[in-house]
Amino acid sequence: MTTNSLTTSQGAGRAGDKVFSGATLAAGCLILVVLFGVALFLVVQAIPALVASPADIQGGQGFFPYIWPIVVGTLIAAAIALVIATPIAIGVALFISHYAPRKLASSLGYVVDLLAAIPSVVYGAWGAAFLSQQISPAYNWLAANMGWLPIFQGPASATGKTILTAGIVLSVMVLPIITSLSREIFLQTPKLHEEAALALGATRWEMIKMAVIPFGRPGIVSAVMLGLGRALGETMAVALVLSSGALTASLIQSGNQTIAAEIALNFPEASGIKVNTLIAAGLVLFVITLGVNMIARWIITRHKEFSGAN
Amino acid sequence: MTVTAPVARKRSALTKGQLPAFAPYIVLAVALVLGAAILALIGFNAFGWGLVSAILFTIGLVAWSGAVEGGRKAKDRLATCLVVGSFLVALLPLVSVIWTVLVNGLPGIITPGFLTTSMNGVTGSFDNKSVDDGTKVLGGIYHALIGTVQITLLATVISVPVGLLTAVYLVEYGNDRALARAITFFVDVMTGIPSIVAGLFSAAFFFALVGPGTKTGAVAAVALSVLMIPVVVRSSEEMLKIVPNELREAAYALGVRKWRTIVKVVIPTAISGIASGVTLAIARVIGETAPILVTAGFATTINNNVFGGWMASLPTFIYTQILNPTSPSNPGPSSQRAWGAALVLIILVMLLNLGARLIARIFAPKTGR
Numbered sequence: 001m002t003t004n005s006l007t008t009s010q011g012a013g014r015a016g017d018k019v020f021s022g023a024t025l026a027a028g029c030l031i032l033v034v035l036f037g038v039a040l041f042l043v044v045q046a047i048p049a050l051v052a053s054p055a056d057i058q059g060g061q062g063f064f065p066y067i068w069p070i071v072v073g074t075l076i077a078a079a080i081a082l083v084i085a086t087p088i089a090i091g092v093a094l095f096i097s098h099y100a101p102r103k104l105a106s107s108l109g110y111v112v113d114l115l116a117a118i119p120s121v122v123y124g125a126w127g128a129a130f131l132s133q134q135i136s137p138a139y140n141w142l143a144a145n146m147g148w149l150p151i152f153q154g155p156a157s158a159t160g161k162t163i164l165t166a167g168i169v170l171s172v173m174v175l176p177i178i179t180s181l182s183r184e185i186f187l188q189t190p191k192l193h194e195e196a197a198l199a200l201g202a203t204r205w206e207m208i209k210m211a212v213i214p215f216g217r218p219g220i221v222s223a224v225m226l227g228l229g230r231a232l233g234e235t236m237a238v239a240l241v242l243s244s245g246a247l248t249a250s251l252i253q254s255g256n257q258t259i260a261a262e263i264a265l266n267f268p269e270a271s272g273i274k275v276n277t278l279i280a281a282g283l284v285l286f287v288i289t290l291g292v293n294m295i296a297r298w299i300i301t302r303h304k305e306f307s308g309a310n
Numbered sequence: 311m312t313v314t315a316p317v318a319r320k321r322s323a324l325t326k327g328q329l330p331a332f333a334p335y336i337v338l339a340v341a342l343v344l345g346a347a348i349l350a351l352i353g354f355n356a357f358g359w360g361l362v363s364a365i366l367f368t369i370g371l372v373a374w375s376g377a378v379e380g381g382r383k384a385k386d387r388l389a390t391c392l393v394v395g396s397f398l399v400a401l402l403p404l405v406s407v408i409w410t411v412l413v414n415g416l417p418g419i420i421t422p423g424f425l426t427t428s429m430n431g432v433t434g435s436f437d438n439k440s441v442d443d444g445t446k447v448l449g450g451i452y453h454a455l456i457g458t459v460q461i462t463l464l465a466t467v468i469s470v471p472v473g474l475l476t477a478v479y480l481v482e483y484g485n486d487r488a489l490a491r492a493i494t495f496f497v498d499v500m501t502g503i504p505s506i507v508a509g510l511f512s513a514a515f516f517f518a519l520v521g522p523g524t525k526t527g528a529v530a531a532v533a534l535s536v537l538m539i540p541v542v543v544r545s546s547e548e549m550l551k552i553v554p555n556e557l558r559e560a561a562y563a564l565g566v567r568k569w570r571t572i573v574k575v576v577i578p579t580a581i582s583g584i585a586s587g588v589t590l591a592i593a594r595v596i597g598e599t600a601p602i603l604v605t606a607g608f609a610t611t612i613n614n615n616v617f618g619g620w621m622a623s624l625p626t627f628i629y630t631q632i633l634n635p636t637s638p639s640n641p642g643p644s645s646q647r648a649w650g651a652a653l654v655l656i657i658l659v660m661l662l663n664l665g666a667r668l669i670a671r672i673f674a675p676k677t678g679r
Contacts, residue, residue, distance in 0.1 A: 020569035021483050027475030028484075028493045031543070034536060035496050038503065041514040091396025099393050108397075115404050117659050119597025120505075121625045122652045125632055126407045129414070129645070172403040179400070203386035226502065233504020235600035236625075240632060260506045260600065267510075267604045271523075282510040286503070293502035297495060 038286065046280035049273060056273050063277065067284055069247035073163065073256040074285070077238060078231040080167025080251070081174055086224055088171075089178035096179075097186035098208060109183065116176035124240030127169035128161065132241060135168070136160030139252040153250040161243040164251040166258075169237040174227035181226065185219030186212055218299055225296030229289045235260035259285040327378045334371060341367035364395060411652050418650020421446050425654075428453035429610035429622075434637030437644065447643040449636070451651045453612045454627035457527060458658075460616045461606065461623055462596050464531035465538055470588055472535075473542025474577075480543070481550040482572055500540040508536040509601030516605075525607040527616035530623070533601035538591045545587025549580040582673030586666040593662035597655060599625035624655045 054062030096109050136158065143154030156162075189212045197207040213220075238261035248255035263278045263285075270278055345363035349355070368391040376384035418424060432449035440447050476493065484490025512533035516524040553576050561571040577584070607620030608630050628648045635644035 014567075017567050017569045020572070021479075024475045024479035024483055027472045028479040028489070030472055031476055031493060031500070031539060032496055034539070035500055037515065038507070038511040038536070041511055041518060042507070045514040045517065088396045088399055091393045092400045095393045095397040099390065100397075111404070112400060114660075114663075115400070117593060117663050118404075118407055119599070119625060119655055119659060121597065121599040121628050122407065122411060122656060124599075125628060125648060125652055126403075126410050128632065130406065130410045175400055203382055205386040205389035206382070208389070229502040229504075233502075233506065235504070235506045236629065239600075240629065260504060263506050263510065264600050264603050267513075268607065275517075275522075279510055279514055282507050286507045289502055289504050289507070290499060293499050296502075297498045301495070 039283075042279055042283040042286060045276055046283045047276075049276035049280040052273055052276070057277055058274065063280060066277065067259075067281055070257045070259050070262050070281065071284065071288075072247055074232055074258040074260070074288075076251075076256060077163055077167050077170055077258050078228055080164060081170035081231040082224060082228055084168060084171035085175045085178060085227060089175050089223075089227075090182055090220065092175070092179045093182035093186055094208060094212070097183050098204070098212065109180070112176055112179050115172065116180075120173065120234060120236040121240070123169055123173055124236040124238075127165060127237055127241035131169065132160035132162075132165045134160075135165055139164070142252055150249045151251045153253070156252045157243070157254045159243065159254070161241060162252050162254055163242060163256040166238045166242040167251075169241055170231045170234055173234060173237060174231050177230055178220075178223045178227040181223035182216065182220050185216040185223075189215045218302070222296040222299040225292055225299070229292045229296065232292065233260055233285060233289050235264045239264045328383075329375055329378055333374065337370040337374065338363075338367055341370055364398075367391070368395070408656070411649060411656055414646070414649035415651075415653025418447070418646045418648075419653050421450075421646075421650070423448075424450040424647075424650055425455070426450060426452050428612050429636070430612070432610070432636060434639070437635075437637035437642075438640050440643055441640045447646055449643075449647060451624065451627055451647070451654060453609060454622040454624045454651060455654070456612055456614065457606070457609070457621040457623040458596060458625075460614075461527045461530045461534065461602065461621065462592060464528060464616055465534035465595060466588070466592055468531065468535040469538040469542050469591070473539045473591075474546050474584065476539075476543045477546035477550055478572060478577075480547050482568070482576070497540045497543050500536070501544070503536065504600075505533075505537055505598050506600035506604065509533040509604040511536060512601065513605050525605060525620055526618055527606055527613070527621040530602045530606040530621065531616065533605050534595045534598060537598060537601065538595050541591040541594060542588055545590065546580075546584045549583030549587065550576060552583075553579045582670050585673065586670035589662055589666035589669060593659050593666070596662065597625055597659055599629055602626050603629065624651050624658075627651050628655070 049057065049063055052063075054065075057063050057066050092112060096105050096112070100108050136156065139156035139160060139162065142152045143156040146152040147154045193211040193215065194207055197211045198204075202210060238258045242256065242258075242261060243254040244257040244261065244265075245255035247257075259281050263282055266274070267278050341363045342359075344366050345359050346354075348362055349359045352358075368388065371391065372384050372388045375387045427448075427450035429449045430453070436448045439445070476497070480490050480493060484493075509530075512529050513525075515532070516529045557575050557579060558571055561575045562568075566574070602623045603626050606623065606626070608626060609620040609622040613619050613621050628651045631644045631648035631651070635641035637643065
């Protein structure tokens with residue numbers, strides 16, 4: 001069989017194809033390598049802190065007594081943020097998808113997205129300079145009237161730089177994430193379901209309750225999980241707003257600390273085993289957020305065929 | 311032919327009483343007046359007035375609707391009030407943040423030399439003097455601007471090729487293989503890496519590679535790339551996906567190689583979306599503080615070498631000026647500088663966001679069909 005020009009004479013082009021597809025494949029693999037590298041380097045640099053004698057770790061009791069209170073503090077801050085942000089975010093998403101006039105809706109969505117564009121350090125500065133001062137009378141009131149609840153136990157912090165303030169700032173930062181994802185999902189609700197509900201005489205709220213919310217529930221759950229991931233890892237809002245301290249149950253006293261803020265505040269001056277301790281703390285944070293995000297993504301992928309939120 | 315006896319007609323459910331269309335306005339007016347009255351008793355302020363009026367409006371409208379229209383309509387009105395209210399509540403922090411930054415930042419930004427001088431040699435005694443004598447606040451953000459631009463530029467140079475090539479792989483070569491699905495999944499997961507963990511990774515990586523305590527602009531750029539790559543991948547992927555398949559098939563039919571089709575046909579078609587996605591990614595990382603904090607250190611002087619020495623950036627400048635004022639006894643000048651820098655940073659981010667929209671609009675492919 002003789003070779004023909006169609007299969008032989010295009011060596012250059014074929015090489016180009018190979019090189020290009022190889023380059024794209026390499027870039028794709030690089031991402032996997034980077035993510036693996038993040039885990040690997042954090043583990044390698046964290047091991048000295050995990051095996052060090054307890055007396056060398058800050059606090060003198062070893063790594064786990066050191067990390068435990070700030071893990072709890074992180075969870076408290078994130079929980080406050082989600083408790084505040086979730087209902088408001090769902091409300092905003094519903095407003096944009098089902099209540100606002102059609103023509104205004106996209107620009108209103110853009111306004112909410114602006115919230116996400118503001119850098120976290122600016123939120124931190126705002127929380128420290130403005131919000132904490134404005135809100136401290138409210139804390140005094142809470143301490144005086146709701147003080148029997150452990151979470152509002154007085155005396156309230158005079159500066160207002162408490163975990164509750166930090167949580168409120170965090171809630172502002174996770175709000176746009178939850179809003180934009182839920183909005184996408186609410187807009188995906190089949191029009192026929194909505195119209196059927198309205199045709200049967202449902203009010204707008206009943207239509208939302210019966211058609212939109214059940215359809216969007218998995219999407220809302222994963223949006224909240226993604227917001228949780230953000231709230232857990234957010235650094236600046238907490239580092240600037242919270243005057244940190246030991247773990248306390250009261251949300252309106254100074255105290256508590258989160259992992260991210262602990263790292264940011266101490267890493268620049270740290271040396272020796274302290275660096276390893278903080279990297280180990282970062283590893284803990286990484287594992288927690290990775291878990292939360294993977295669950296959220298898994299929920300989204302499972303419902304991909306009808307949610308469209310990906 | 312029967313004589314119709316007058317029947318006592320039951321009121322139809324369809325025509326049962328409804329509130330007139332102007333009812334909400336009446337309730338709103340009443341609520342505003344009542345709110346003002348209540349606030350006048352306990353000390354007036356605008357925020358409290360708005361809050362009390364909103365609560366009164368909701369209660370009033372729902373109660374009236376419940377009395378006239380029945381429970382279902384009342385619930386509907388309550389839901390509407392709550393939904394609109396939550397949107398207004400969400401606007402509050404946005405307005406408040408922008409207002410705070412504007413009010414506090416303008417004095418800083420109009421100080422002569424703020425944008426063109428660094429903090430080199432500016433010590434606490436200068437700040438004390440400027441407070442005592444009322445002279446202008448010395449020092450500025452030039453070094454931080456230089457640092458931010460260099461670090462962000464290097465991060466972009468790293469992220470865009472990697473991100474774009476990955477997106478090309480996913481769309482053109484992936485074919486929904488296991489590897490492609492794994493990459494998609496982990497890119498999504500990577501979007502959620504806390505920024506400080508990205509910083510720690512980069513720091514740990516360079517500590518192991520170069521030596522402990524390595525802090526340069528390049529380390530920060532690598533940290534920012536970790537945050538930026540997934541954003542670039544996601545946006546480019548979306549854009550490449552919507553390139554019509556007919557374009558690819560037309561190129562193949564003319565005997566064009568796959569890689570030349572991608573480089574000459576697919577990417578140029580999608581370039582507007584890709585460019586705007588990249589701009590948005592830059593806007594996202596330019597305000598990141600935590601990763602730079604742990605990777606580039608704090609500098610007060612101008613450093614033009616991204617590969618050597620500590621480097622300042624706008625976010626870390628704001629952070630250090632607030633947390634550790636140059637003059638601990640007089641934090642005023644430091645906070646003025648911090649707010650000035652915050653204003654500059656917000657303006658930069660907004661310009662990038664605006665730029666992204668403009669790019670998307672200007673370079674959008676002409677759809678003649």
